Every structure is written in C-alpha cells, then in structure tokens.
Amino acid sequence: MLQSQSISGKESVFVNPGPALLEVENLTKSYDGRTLAVDHLTLRVPSGQIYGFLGPNGAGKTTTIKAIVGLLRPDSGTVRIAGVDVLQDVLQAKRLIGYIPDTPMVYDRLTGMEYLNFIADVFGVPQREREERLAVGLSTFQLEEVATKLISTYSHGMKHKLLIVAALVHQPRMLILDEPMGGLDPRAWFRFKQLLRQHCDAGHAVFLSTHVLDIAERLCDRLAIINKGRLVAEGTLDELRSSQHEKSSTLEQLFLQLTDEGDQEWEQNQAETATASVSHLDKH
Amino acid sequence: MAMFWRLARLQFNVTWGLSAWKQSRRLARYSLLFLPLAFAPLLGGIFAGATWFFKMTAGTTLQSALLALLFASVQLMALILSLPEIISVFYLNDDVNILLPLPIPPWQLVASKFMIVWASEWLIGFALALPVMVAWLVYGPIAGVAQGIIQALVLLLVTLILPILPLAVGSALALGFMRVISPSRGRFKEYLQVAGGVMGLFVGLGINLATQQVAHGDPQLLIQQLTAPGGVTHLLTRLFPPAQWAVWTVAPVHQNQALWGALLLLGVSAIAVVLVGLLAQRWYLTGLLGEKSGRQAFSRRSVAGGDTAATTTPASRPSASAVTGASEISPGEREAVRRLPWRSQVRVCPPWQALFLKEWRMFWRTPGFVAQALLTSFAVPAAFVAISFASAGKGTNQLRALLEQGRALAIQLPLVPLLAAALGLITSFNPMLGVGFSREGRQAWNGLVLPVPPWQAALAKVGLASIVSLATIVLYASVIHLLLGQPLFIYGWAVLWALAIGIAGYSVALAVDYSMPKLDWKNPMEVAQNSLGGLLASLGALLPTVVLAMLGIFLWIRGGRGPLFYGTLLAATLVIDALAGWILVRAAARRAQIGV
Ligand SMILES: Nc1ncnc2c1ncn2[C@@H]1O[C@H](COP(=O)(O)OP(=O)(O)OP(=O)(O)O)[C@@H](O)[C@H]1O
Ligand SMILES: [Mg+2]
Numbered sequence: 001m002l003q004s005q006s007i008s009g010k011e012s013v014f015v016n017p018g019p020a021l022l023e024v025e026n027l028t029k030s031y032d033g034r035t036l037a038v039d040h041l042t043l044r045v046p047s048g049q050i051y052g053f054l055g056p057n058g059a060g061k062t063t064t065i066k067a068i069v070g071l072l073r074p075d076s077g078t079v080r081i082a083g084v085d086v087l088q089d090v091l092q093a094k095r096l097i098g099y100i101p102d103t104p105m106v107y108d109r110l111t112g113m114e115y116l117n118f119i120a121d122v123f124g125v126p127q128r129e130r131e132e133r134l135a136v137g138l139s140t141f142q143l144e145e146v147a148t149k150l151i152s153t154y155s156h157g158m159k160h161k162l163l164i165v166a167a168l169v170h171q172p173r174m175l176i177l178d179e180p181m182g183g184l185d186p187r188a189w190f191r192f193k194q195l196l197r198q199h200c201d202a203g204h205a206v207f208l209s210t211h212v213l214d215i216a217e218r219l220c221d222r223l224a225i226i227n228k229g230r231l232v233a234e235g236t237l238d239e240l241r242s243s244q245h246e247k248s249s250t251l252e253q254l255f256l257q258l259t260d261e262g263d264q265e266w267e268q269n270q271a272e273t274a275t276a277s278v279s280h281l282d283k284h
Numbered sequence: 285m286a287m288f289w290r291l292a293r294l295q296f297n298v299t300w301g302l303s304a305w306k307q308s309r310r311l312a313r314y315s316l317l318f319l320p321l322a323f324a325p326l327l328g329g330i331f332a333g334a335t336w337f338f339k340m341t342a343g344t345t346l347q348s349a350l351l352a353l354l355f356a357s358v359q360l361m362a363l364i365l366s367l368p369e370i371i372s373v374f375y376l377n378d379d380v381n382i383l384l385p386l387p388i389p390p391w392q393l394v395a396s397k398f399m400i401v402w403a404s405e406w407l408i409g410f411a412l413a414l415p416v417m418v419a420w421l422v423y424g425p426i427a428g429v430a431q432g433i434i435q436a437l438v439l440l441l442v443t444l445i446l447p448i449l450p451l452a453v454g455s456a457l458a459l460g461f462m463r464v465i466s467p468s469r470g471r472f473k474e475y476l477q478v479a480g481g482v483m484g485l486f487v488g489l490g491i492n493l494a495t496q497q498v499a500h501g502d503p504q505l506l507i508q509q510l511t512a513p514g515g516v517t518h519l520l521t522r523l524f525p526p527a528q529w530a531v532w533t534v535a536p537v538h539q540n541q542a543l544w545g546a547l548l549l550l551g552v553s554a555i556a557v558v559l560v561g562l563l564a565q566r567w568y569l570t571g572l573l574g575e576k577s578g579r580q581a582f583s584r585r586s587v588a589g590g591d592t593a594a595t596t597t598p599a600s601r602p603s604a605s606a607v608t609g610a611s612e613i614s615p616g617e618r619e620a621v622r623r624l625p626w627r628s629q630v631r632v633c634p635p636w637q638a639l640f641l642k643e644w645r646m647f648w649r650t651p652g653f654v655a656q657a658l659l660t661s662f663a664v665p666a667a668f669v670a671i672s673f674a675s676a677g678k679g680t681n682q683l684r685a686l687l688e689q690g691r692a693l694a695i696q697l698p699l700v701p702l703l704a705a706a707l708g709l710i711t712s713f714n715p716m717l718g719v720g721f722s723r724e725g726r727q728a729w730n731g732l733v734l735p736v737p738p739w740q741a742a743l744a745k746v747g748l749a750s751i752v753s754l755a756t757i758v759l760y761a762s763v764i765h766l767l768l769g770q771p772l773f774i775y776g777w778a779v780l781w782a783l784a785i786g787i788a789g790y791s792v793a794l795a796v797d798y799s800m801p802k803l804d805w806k807n808p809m810e811v812a813q814n815s816l817g818g819l820l821a822s823l824g825a826l827l828p829t830v831v832l833a834m835l836g837i838f839l840w841i842r843g844g845r846g847p848l849f850y851g852t853l854l855a856a857t858l859v860i861d862a863l864a865g866w867i868l869v870r871a872a873a874r875r876a877q878i879g880v
Binding site for chain 1: 625626627629630631632633634635637638639641642645646649650724725726727729730732733734735736737876877
C-alpha cells in the first residue's frame with residue numbers, strides 16, 4: 001500500500017506551491033481512549049490551492065477538521081495555520097480560519113442579518129467592507145429576501161448558504177469546509193465553486209472534505225485520502241495515478257484500491273457481474 | 285403486544301438515555317448515585333417531621349389524616365407538574381418524527397409515552413413520600429415484621445397507582461388542548477409549554493385561595509380544620525376521593541375497607557387509562573399534525589416575493605469577485621448596495637457588545653426561558669400580592685397581627701443581610717439563567733470556533749443573567765417593602781448585595797454547565813429537565829447564598845453585631861464573587877480548548 005513518504009519526493013514536481021497555510025503534523029486523536037480516529041496524520045496545504053480530503057465513512061475526516069478549527073483537542077501532534085500554532089495561540093489561529101461544519105446548525109433564534117453582523121463584529125470587520133462583502137454574498141446565494149428573517153424559518157440549504165456568507169465575511173486565510181455540497185442546489189454549488197476558486201486566487205487556501213469524487217477530481221488542486229485515520233495517499237490527481245502505476249485509472253478506481261479492506265475481490269466480482277448482465281441485456 | 289413493549293422500552297431508552305448511560309465511563313455512570321445525597325437534607329427533614337407527628341398522634345385517626353395529605357399531595361403534584369411534561373413528551377420530543385412514519389396505532393404511541401411520564405412522576409413522588417412512609421411503618425400502628433413487610437408492599441403499590449389518575453386527567457387535557465390548537469410547527473409549541481406552566485401556577489394559586497375560602501381566610505381556623513379529627517379527612521375526601529381510597533387501602537378501619545379502597549383505586553385508574561387510550565386513538569394525530577393545511581389564504585406577497593430581489597438586476601449587482609477582495613467594487617455598485625433592503629441593518633459594534641446582544645436576543649426569543657424568568661420574576665410576586673389582597677378582607681386581624689409581629693421583629697434583626705440572602709436565594713432559583721452554555725445546544729460550535737477569549741463569552745452570559753435577575757430582585761424587594769415597611773435605603777443596599785450574591789451563584793452554575801453541558805437537545809425545556817449537569821448547576825447556583833447565610837448565622841449566634849459583623853459578611857461576599865468568577869473563567873477556558 002502506498003505510504004505518504006513515497007509521494008513527498010514528488011512534491012517538487014508540482015508547479016510553484018506557495019507557503020504552507022495549513023500544516024498538520026503527526027495529528028493523533030482517539031475517542032474514549034479506545035477508538036483511534038486519527039492516527040499520526042501529516043498534511044500540508046499550500047496557499048492558492050483547493051485541497052480535497054477524501055476517505056470512507058468514519059475515516060476521521062470530521063475529527064481532523066475539528067482538531068484544525070479548535071473544536072477538539074488532539075492527543076498529540078500540532079496544527080499550524082499560516083504559521084500560528086492552534087494549540088499555542090488559539091485566538092490568533094481562529095482569526096485566520098473560516099469554518100463550515102457538515103450540518104448547518106446556526107443560532108436559529110437570530111435573523112440572518114443579526115447572525116452575519118455578530119460574526120463580522122467578532123472578527124472586527126469594518127462597516128464598508130462588511131457591506132460590500134455581504135452584498136456580494138447575499139446576492140450570490142439569493143438570500144437578500146430572507147436576510148432579515150429568523151434563521152429558524154430557513155431551509156437546510158439556506159442555512160448552509162448563510163454559513164458560507166458568514167465564513168467569508170472576514171476573508172479567512174484558510175477556509176475549512178466539511179462536506180460542503182450538502183443541501184446546496186446546483187446553481188448555488190456552481191457559484192460556490194467560483195467563490196472558492198477566487199478565494200484561492202487571492203492567495204488564501206481552501207481545505208474541504210468530501211465523498212463526491214467528481215468534486216475532488218474537478219475542483220481540487222491536491223488530494224489526500226485517509227482510511228481508518230491514516231493517510232494512504234497524497235498529491236495531485238496525476239501524482240496519485242502515477243504512484244499506482246495506472247495512468248488511465250479513474251479516481252474512483254484509485255479510491256477503491258487505496259481504501260480497500262480486503263474485499264477488493266468482491267468489488268471486482270460485482271463489477272464483472274454487472275458488466276456481464278449489462279452485456280447480457282444488450283444482446284436482447 | 286410485543287410491539288408495544290418494544291415501543292415502551294424505546295421510550296425509556298430515548299427519554300432517559302439508558303444506552304448512553306450504559307456506555308458511559310464508570311465514574312460518570314456512578315456519579316448519578318450522588319443525586320440522592322443532594323436531597324438527603326430535605327428527605328431527612330421530612331422524615332423527622334413525620335416521625336414527630338406519628339409519635340404525637342399515636343392511636344388517633346390523625347395518623348391517617350397525614351397519610352391522606354401525603355397521597356393527595358402526590359396526586360396534586362402529579363397533576364400540576366406533569367402537564368408541561370406530558371405536552372413535551374407526547375408532542376414535542378424528537379422521536380415523534382421517527383415514530384410517526386411507522387405503522388403503529390396512535391393509542392400505542394401515547395400509551396408508551398404515558399408510561400414514561402408515569403415512571404418519572406412516580407420516581408419524584410415516591411422519593412418525597414418515602415420518608416413519611418418509612419416513618420409510618422416504624423411509628424404507625426403496625427405490629428410485627430410480617431405485617432410491616434406486607435404494609436410496605438401495599439404502600440409501594442399504592443404510590444405506583446396514585447399518579448395514574450392525575451396523569452390520565454392531564455393526558456386527556458393535553459390531548460384535547462392540542463387537538464383544538466393543532467399547531468403546525470415551531471415556536472408556537474413552546475408557547476404551549478409556557479401556557480402549561482402558567483396553568484400549573486394558577487391551579488396552585490386557585491387551590492391556595494380555595495383553602496383560604498374553606499377556612500374563611502382565618503389562619504387559626506384553618507389550622508384547627510387541618511388538625512381537628514375528621515376535619516382534614518373530610519376536606520380531602522371531598523377534594524381528592526382517590527387519596528381517601530388510598531388511605532383505606534393502606535390503613536383500613538376494617539378489612540372490607542382495604543378491599544374496597546384497592547378496588548376503587550385500581551378500577552378508576554384503569555378506566556381512566558382506557559379512556560385516554562380511546563381519546564388518543566381519535567385525537568393524537570390531529571393534535572400532532574393539524575387538521576388540514578391552508579387555513580390561511582396563500583398570500584400573494586409570498587408568491588411574488590422574489591420580485592424585490594429581482595429589481596436589483598444582475599448587471600447592477602456587485603460582482604462575486606469582491607467577496608475575496610480580488611477587486612474593489614465600483615461606485616455604481618456601491619450605490620446598489622446602499623439601496624438593498626438589509627443594508628440598514630448592517631451595524632458595527634465591539635465584540636463584547638456583539639456577544640451580549642447575541643445572548644440577549646437568543647434569550648428573549650426562546651419562550652421557554654422567558655416564561656421561566658417571568659414566572660419567577662413576576663408571576664410569583666404577583667401571586668403573593670394577590671393572595672394578600674384577597675385575604676385582606678377576611679382574616680384581616682390575624683394577618684395584620686402577623687405583619688405587626690413581623691415588623692417588630694424586623695427592627696431587631698440585621699435586615700439588610702437577611703433581605704440580601706432571601707433575595708439572593710430567590711434569584712438563584714431561576715435555573716435557566718444558570719445553564720447558559722447548554723442553552724446553545726448543537727449550535728455551540730458557532731461560538732467555540734470564533735476568536736473570542738472564553739472569559740468574554742462567559743461574561744456576556746453572566747451579564748444577561750444579572751440583568752434579568754436584577755429585575756427579579758427589585759420586584760421582590762418592592763413586595764417585601766409593601767409588607768414590612770422600613771426605610772427604602774435598606775432595600776437599596778439589600779438589592780445591591782443580593783445582586784452580588786446572585787452573580788456569584790450564576791457564575792458557579794455556569795461553570796458547572798460549561799463542565800458538563802448538554803448540547804444535544806432541541807427543546808429548550810429539556811436543558812433544565814433532563815440533564816444531570818443542569819440539576820447540579822441549579823444546586824451550584826444556591827451555593828453562595830447558602831455559604832453566606834451559614835456564615836451570617838454563625839456570626840450572629842456568636843454575638844457578632846455592628847461593623848465587624850457587616851464587614852465580615854461583605855468581605856466574604858466579595859471573596860465568594862471573586863472565587864466564583866475565577867472558577868467560571870477556568871471552566872469556560874477549558875471548554876473552549878477541549879471543544880465539544
Ligand atoms: N463523539 C465521538 N465519540 C466517539 N467516537 C467518535 C465520535 N466522533 C467520531 N467518532 C469515531 O471516530 C471515527 C472517525 O469519525 P469521523 O466523524 O471523523 O469520520 P468521517 O471521516 O468524518 O466520516 P463521515 O464521512 O461519515 O463523515 C469513527 O470511527 C467514529 O466512530
Ligand atoms: Mg464527517
């Protein structure tokens with residue numbers, strides 16, 4: 001199986017990686033002293049990149065992200081945002097982060113505007129910038145109408161959009177998203193992708209976890225795949241392909257191979273039967 | 285039937301968190317055992333009182349009068365306390381969303397939920413009745429161990445059956461009420477709980493007034509009626525026949541009476557439960573889902589609502605790139621921004637103020653919290669005043685004499701610290717203010733990822749609690765001033781002092797809440813109801829008052845008077861405030877570091 005070290009040598013191949021905005025080193029976290037959710041994970045996200053974080057259910061993606069944004073204290077290891085150690089200087093690190101969790105639980109007794117103002121106040125965003133950024137955010141996600149209403153009246157997707165606008169209001173160096181596509185309609189997702197790209201072009205970076213390999217393939221500049229808390233592969237899509245000596249393989253095939261748990265044969269059999277039955281159908 | 289038992293088991297599991305408890309660490313698991321310890325003084329007091337009473341009244345019918353009183357209060361308590369709980373468990377719990385799509389008849393759903401209310405009501409009632417029953421077994425007219433064991437079993441069964449009837453009445457009320465209202469969703473439901481609470485208060489108030497009517501407002505006559513043989517039994521028989529049946533069952537004058545009592549108690553309870561089942565079958569789903577949609581005409585405004593947004597044409601909209609600061613937006617675009625409907629609401633304020641505003645808004649927009657605050661702040665003093673006025677016309681002389689006595693006594697006592705302690709105690713009873721972190725529930729992450737020093741977040745919460753409690757304190761002080769007189773400045777000092785005590789109490793409570801929060805709730809009432817942390821927080825809120833009161837009493841008994849007495853108490857208050865603040869800041873910092 002592929003080890004993270006084997007790829008690190010190829011890092012220089014990648015064109016001009018900026019200074020690291022997110023550095024995770026030997027991050028380890030277990031729940032109840034029993035479940036090892038994240039196991040000596042090391043990652044490095046350069047500026048200007050959208051970094052995809054993949055892995056099966058329960059691989060430890062959410063746990064890693066929570067440790068990065070300061071919602072969980074890791075057992076060991078360090079996390080640095082633009083050089084600021086999350087454990088040493090929590091407040092400074094938090095100022096650099098925008099975070100959107102996998103389930104959009106917002107203070108639903110506030111109105112959208114009250115929530116956005118609250119976030120902007122805490123981050124100290126001045127009036128003029130605040131107005132401009134909110135104008136763009138709210139119109140991009142068509143929230144202008146509902147902005148003055150209570151969040152408890154929002155739909156799932158609307159809450160998600162509000163969180164996106166809030167997370168961008170202070171222009172964080174590091175935008176961290178846990179399964180960001182949940183609840184967004186196609187138009188919102190399209191615009192969101194544009195925003196993410198622009199955010200990176202401005203010299204910031206995005207770190208997102210996802211199951212949707214299509215997103216990972218098209219949107220992300222760099223990928224990390226974890227399984228059972230361990231990094232199993234890291235690099236650009238091309239790097240991943242070449243490391244597996246299968247230049248033509250899709251990310252899906254790579255993912256299945258890398259996160260294989262001994263039931264690869266079963267999957268192959270399934271695939272074969274599927275093709276067989278399809279070709280069988282074709283004949284008729 | 286197998287399905288029903290599975291359902292009932294699920295209810296217990298979900299409501300009491302049994303699975304979670306079984307999986308928790310050993311230490312956390314057994315910490316529950318300390319719960320009875322917290323109530324030990326109260327239970328001990330009841331036991332001592334009951335023992336004294338049974339010894340005093342050995343061989344008279346008065347003994348069964350106390351039992352009747354006990355049974356009646358268990359029932360009354362079940363009736364009043366359970367109404368909000370019934371509404372909450374029947375209609376507002378999250379599991380409704382899971383159970384409703386399943387092919388289960390409504391009566392089974394309600395029955396399984398009824399069992400959970402019954403069990404929790406029984407636990408509370410039984411805990412409070414236990415000392416009296418033990419005293420009865422030891423000092424009552426029971427001869428021999430064998431008879432004692434049988435009596436104990438009978439008592440246990442009776443306490444089990446007693447809450448059924450009032451709970452059935454409560455369930456029927458709730459089913460009918462919700463059917464009529466048939467709410468659709470959201471905040472409205474919380475107002476219903478509030479209504480339940482207020483209803484409970486007024487039932488209590490009504491009973492209070494009724495007993496005054498019965499005794500013609502004369503305290504001495506009331507006492508006479510309560511203690512005279514036959515008096516109280518007579519009253520209770522009329523008000524609560526089931527209590528009488530229970531007394532027959534437990535302490536029969538002759539053998540037949542026990543049988544009749546038991547039969548009546550069981551029979552009526554069973555009939556009531558069956559009736560509730562029938563009602564549930566007809567009304568439960570209507571109350572839960574509403575009769576039919578579209579009571580209000582579909583408003584034109586909401587159909588055409590998109591237009592206002594559309595008036596800002598895409599061209600005049602600020603370009604998306606401005607979000608990332610890649611480019612400044614043009615002056616024309618700035619004009620467009622100015623005209624947007626939400627624009628007037630963009631307001632900059634310093635972080636500490638933003639934090640407080642957030643707390644303030646979340647508090648006042650959660651009806652459950654507001655109701656609790658208002659209930660303790662306004663309704664209870666209002667009830668006091670109402671009762672005093674209502675009784676003013678009747679037993680005037682006694683009341684006035686009592687007040688005169690009180691005033692005469694007040695002059696001899698250190699009124700300021702006494703008032704401060706009393707007022708501090710009252711505000712500390714307002715539990716929702718103490719659980720400010722749990723109040724955020726699953727939204728708590730919002731605050732934890734922000735670059736805010738934990739002490740600032742905690743300060744915002746204590747600030748809110750202080751403001752609300754100040755209102756409470758001033759109101760109570762005014763009422764006491766009405767009753768006791770005395771110069772106003774005394775009350776001024778007492779209010780300030782009580783506020784200092786209250787702040788310490790809230791800080792302790794909030795520290796407990798930060799340390800053991802309950803964040804997976806949805807219904808705000810649950811915070812106070814279902815969590816050990818919430819309970820400990822409420823007890824913690826009382827701690828500063830209790831410590832100061834004990835210190836004061838100690839000093840007074842040791843002959844402490846004058847400046848030294850007051851100086852020591854004041855200094856102690858300041859020390860306690862500082863200590864509580866320190867504990868709170870530590871707890872908040874720990875929570876912010878470890879996260880949820
Ligand atoms: N609060 C918790 N207590 C105990 N174990 C937990 C807790 N949260 C997560 N875990 C465990 O940690 C491991 C990693 O969980 P995590 O939520 O990080 O996975 P994930 O990669 O985000 O999965 P998904 O794709 O399903 O979101 C899992 O084995 C899970 O069971
Ligand atoms: Mg996850």
